[in-house]
Amino acid sequence: MPPRFYVDQPLAPDTLLPLPEAVVRHVQVLRLHPGEPITLFDGRGGSHAATLVEIGKRSATAQVGARDTAECELPFRVTLAQGIAGGDKMDWLIEKAVELGVGAIQPLQTARAVVRLSGDRAQKRHAHWQALVTAACEQCGRNRLPAVSPVANLEAWLAAIPANAGQRLLISPRAESTLVALAQAHRDDWIASGVTLLIGPEGGLSPEEERAALAQGFTAVSLGPRILRTETAGLACLAALNALLGGF
Numbered sequence: 001m002p003p004r005f006y007v008d009q010p011l012a013p014d015t016l017l018p019l020p021e022a023v024v025r026h027v028q029v030l031r032l033h034p035g036e037p038i039t040l041f042d043g044r045g046g047s048h049a050a051t052l053v054e055i056g057k058r059s060a061t062a063q064v065g066a067r068d069t070a071e072c073e074l075p076f077r078v079t080l081a082q083g084i085a086g087g088d089k090m091d092w093l094i095e096k097a098v099e100l101g102v103g104a105i106q107p108l109q110t111a112r113a114v115v116r117l118s119g120d121r122a123q124k125r126h127a128h129w130q131a132l133v134t135a136a137c138e139q140c141g142r143n144r145l146p147a148v149s150p151v152a153n154l155e156a157w158l159a160a161i162p163a164n165a166g167q168r169l170l171i172s173p174r175a176e177s178t179l180v181a182l183a184q185a186h187r188d189d190w191i192a193s194g195v196t197l198l199i200g201p202e203g204g205l206s207p208e209e210e211r212a213a214l215a216q217g218f219t220a221v222s223l224g225p226r227i228l229r230t231e232t233a234g235l236a237c238l239a240a241l242n243a244l245l246g247g248f
Contacts, residue, residue, distance in 0.1 A: 002037040003030055004047070004138045006145070011042045011064055016053065019060045027052065027060050038062060041137075043145040045071065072141050074101040074247045077194035079165065080234050081106040081157065083201030086114035089231040094129050098136035098146055100238040101247055103194070105129070106149045108157060112203030122151045154209055158216045166194030168218040171233050172210060175220035179237060182221055183244040191245050199234050 005023045017040070019027065032038070034052050040062065041047040049065040080102050084090055094105060107129070109117065117125055129148045137145055161168075167190050169179065183190060198205075198213055205213070214220065223236055242248045 002039050002049075003027075003032065004039040004041065004141070006134045006138055007040050007042050009042060010044065011040055011048050011067075013048065013064060013066050015064045017050070017062050017064050019062055021058075024055075024058065024060045027055060040064060041143045043137075043143070045069075045143055047143050071143060073144060074103070074242070074245075076191040076241070076245050076247075077103040077166065078238060078241060079104040079106060079194070079196040080238070081108055081196060081198045082234055083108050083110040083154070083199060083205065083230065084113050084115050084117060084151065085201055085230050089229075090115075090129070091132055093231045093234060094132050094148070095136045096235050097238060098133050098142065099140045100235060100242060101142075102146050102238060104147045104149070105133075106157065107151045108154045108198075109151055110154045110201055111206045111209060113201040114203070115201075117151050126150050154205075155212060158212055161196075161216060164194075165196045166190070168196050168198070168213075168216070169237075170198045170205075170210060170213045170218040170220045171200075171223065171237065172205070172220045173222055173227055174210075175222040177219070177221050179221045179223055179240055180244065182219070183241065187245060190241075195241065197234060197237050199230060199237075202230050204230075 007020060032052055034054055036052050038050050038052060039047050040050045046067050046069045048067050050062040053061045053063050080097055084107050085093060133146055133148055198218060223233060228236060
């Protein structure tokens with residue numbers, strides 16, 4: 001498959017496009033040459049076949065071709081509300097969640113989080129995570145970029161959660177119901193409404209945070225008898241929903 005690149009501007013067939021600086025660097029790293037095919041997408045759906053026309057030291061242009069309307073999005077929407085994980089775990093989690101079809105990501109500051117983000121540091125991490133989303137979409141073939149929301153405090157996020165958040169699921173090892181059982185029982189409803197997954201950081205959510213989530217309409221579900229790490233739990237949920245609701 002030709003290399004895929006995201007371009008943050010509307011694309012149109014039969015146009016000559018100066019490529020953005022980030023794409024130029026990527027083209028040079030891949031050692032592509034004029035005349036080689038590439039694929040461009042603008043995040044608005046669909047993609048365009050294109051051909052590299054000219055490559056300079058700091059610039060490159062491409063001839064944009066026909067639009068391909070094919071998509072590889074899930075038939076349902078999933079929002080991952082994730083307690084911020086430490087080290088490289090959050091980066092890895094976001095990248096893999098995009099590959100598994102997540103529709104939106106909400107990083108949450110929680111009581112037991114190892115990492116504390118605020119101010120400029122939070123803004124820089126937010127920009128970094130959105131860049132990871134773009135790169136993951138380029139790699140996996142998605143043409144629509146999942147949004148990464150700015151870091152939010154869990155309590156404030158719960159108070160402002162929209163009515164269209166769909167089925168709200170709190171992943172908890174103490175839950176009596178399992179994700180699989182509920183997904184099988186409510187498959188059509190979940191596909192229509194979408195799903196919001198709430199997952200705590202390394203230390204999990206505090207009892208007070210779990211009670212607050214339950215008070216906002218979340219249903220506690222477990223992922224079986226084993227305790228999964230925070231960076232595993234969300235991906236396990238996404239994989240299970242792909243299998244149960246139709247994504248694989």
